[in-house]
Amino acid sequence: MAYLELQNLHRDFGTNKALDGIEIQLGEGEFLSLLGPSGCGKTTALRLVAGFDRPDQGRIVVDGKDVTRVAPNKRDMGMVFQAYSLFPNMTAHQNVEFGLRIRGKDRTDRRKRVDDLLELVGLGHAGTRYPHQLSGGMQQRVALARALAIEPRVLLLDEPLSALDAKVRVQLREEIRRIQLELGITTLYVTHDQEEALSVSDHVAVMYRGRIEQMGSPAEMYTAPATPFVAEFIGTMNRLEATVVDPSTGTIETGGVTLTVEAAKGKPRGARVLVLIRPETVEVAAANGAGANTMTGEVLTHTFLGPVTRLRIVNDKSSLIADMPTARAAALPPGSKVDAALPATEARLLDLTDEALPQIAEEPSPAGP
């Protein structure tokens, strides 16, 4: 039975549909990331769960109880905010202790719990420091300890790492996951960083225009995107618009090139489809005469990404990207004629509707599981 349920949640701000009927079911102790671009409704959903806003329609159920109309101070939700939210007039110790004081906990119990939590987040030595004496990362650790102190029913994290630098972000997200697993606390995490979401979550829900496009495990989201938007948002994907030529063999035609794709088998002849191919599955070699499932083109650019280098390959009619080990990429400098072999089995296929394909402003980072 689901521990946290968001049932048909709607929230409008004027004419803008911030949430358009989202449904989420999360088991006890599970970690769900709400992932999506700015304005997709993920923070709105989190604020509804926290009680800072009310839905226009729908219900929020925690452990079988409807909390939709319950005031935020009575929900027992621990929250870590995007902005530094520690009370400036209190030390780290007093900040963590605040919720326990409100609950009238005994002084000895309070002290023990605060000490334990500060130890848990690695700040046992910093209890007497004020927020302005702590770094951004330390402040967010204290905020996490403060949220955990009240033993919340659900832990809510609203882009808690977005203000931190890259190295601290990676370190802290791993700690959040470690602590979440250690305490077995049900967690809802909002982020626009797909790498962050994929690396720490049990489940990821990709949101777009107030709806959940797809929800599943990180691996599912990466390997089997259900919509063009998810395909574009999670990791990096080649998207080739194609037409089904022969459904019996899975043959499709894109940009003057004929390809065989397993997923195209059984599709109606003449159907318009979107072929999704991960750059790391494209095999690139010096041009040697077009083989099967091969697109011939010229290397336009190299993008160094550490262990791999990303090649953009173009010909008259199409363009695709391929990742290859950096050591091998040096042999194919920009301007080289190459053959890019596309995988027949690993390509995904989506039916193309008349709806315009979503465009994501920034190319998502290449990293992923």
Place this chain on the structure above:
Amino acid sequence: MRPTRRIAPTAVIWLLIAFGYFFIPLIATFLFSLKSNQTGHCCTAANYSWVVHSSAFWHTLKISFLLALETIAISLALFVPTIYWVHLRVPKLRPVIAFLALIPFVIPPIVMVVGLLKFFKGTPSWFYAQPWGFLAGAYVILAFPYMFFSLDAGFRSIDVHTLTEASQSLGARWGTTLVKVILPNIRSAALAGSFLTLAIVMGEFTIANLSAFNTFPIFIQYVNESQGFPAASLTLLSFGITWAAMLSLLVVGRKRGQRAAVVAGAR
């Protein structure tokens, strides 16, 4: 090696002019206050002795001081929750309130007091005939701009939304959030507004005079008209009282102010 700092000669001249502008009147007043009220000769502390032994001095000082405290208390009780609510829930109203706060600057006190006297005519005598009622009400209006702009600056220096939501998510009610989280972080602003209010009430003459209440500034005016040399000592004493109040603001608010500045700077 650190370069030696030299003060430009023009800066020295300007400093001397500023020093003279502020201190020559004070020094002159001090010298004047030392003259005997009977002979007109220097130097005697009799004028100071006369002031501190005057029961009217202590009586009117007490009235004005208590009035100032009452005005501060009412203003804080009215404006802190209001400005908090405006910042939190209806930020669009802020310019409207800022405009309203400017009205006491625009309307001359003499116009305001006539209007207020007419408006409140017929109200119970415990309000209309007492400084603690009518006069305190008028002073709250008079202090509105000082209190509003001080508090507004305080609220703008903190993240009201996040602090409030953080407090609520931890189980605090509105009152607890306001008292335990918000107020301590706008303490310097509240103190600044309070002492500006204190200074205004301690020196306000027009409204008290026209509504026939005997406050400290009325006493100063009375002494000024009747006895020249003691009036100078009284002026210096009231000046000292005001400065003592300002100094206490600096001392009390210093630590908090430094912390708030660091936090604001970190944002």
